[in-house]
Amino acid sequence: MKKLTPQQTKVLNCIRDSINKTGFPPTRAEICSELGFSSPNSAETHLRALEKKKYIEIRAGSSRGINILENSQSLRQNENKVPVIGLVAAGSPTLASENIERKLTIDQGMFKKNVDYFLKVKGMSMLDAGILEDDLIAVHKTDKVKNGDLAVMRVNDEVTLKYFYKKNNLLELRPANNDFKSIFVDLEKDDVVLEGLGIGLIRKN
Secondary structure, eight states: OOOOOHHHHHHHHHHHHHHHHHSSOOOHHHHHHHHTOSSHHHHHHHHHHHHHTTSEEEOTTOTTOEEEOOOHHHHTTTEEEEEEEOSOOTTSOTTOGGGEEEEEEEEGGGSSSOOOEEEEOOSSTTGGGTOOTTOEEEEEOOSOOOTTOEEEEEETTEEEEEEEEEETTEEEEEOSSTTSOOEEEETTTSOEEEEEEEEEEEOOO
16 A cells, blocks of 8 residues: 555544544544645545545545545554653663653654654643643654754753754753743853754643
């Protein structure tokens, strides 16, 4: 079976969730409402792509005429187990065994980049960005970062999640909550390492 795009994966998951919760597949309007599409035509385009790739079958003449065709193997073709990192021990690598709370099975197609690990959020410094305590931030390990990116940084052995802004040798790690102050880092004096970029989150209901 052909690999799905991230948007196609979201539509497929939406169909599966609707069937699991209600026993029925969603209408085009419900898919639009759930995923923020501008019109039913957008949902229809993704549904036709899923049908062409043989993940679903569309029955004519019914607003809920969608059958999932995927077998257990195809359901898991993009899934893998990703570590969930809790409080990072001082001086230890982020992915050290003592920092891993558990492993979470996810479909990598849900995210725009590969997820290397999840970081459990502590505190409310990113509240205005919609990031709450105990959310799991999906982290993509990279050595490339630009101003405005949501970055996981290690500063003098403390790991923090903030917006990244750099000017000359001064680094500002900016929170998204007025109750918190930016962290300023002198790149000539302080020990700072980019651990990765935040590319999405998972929240427990």
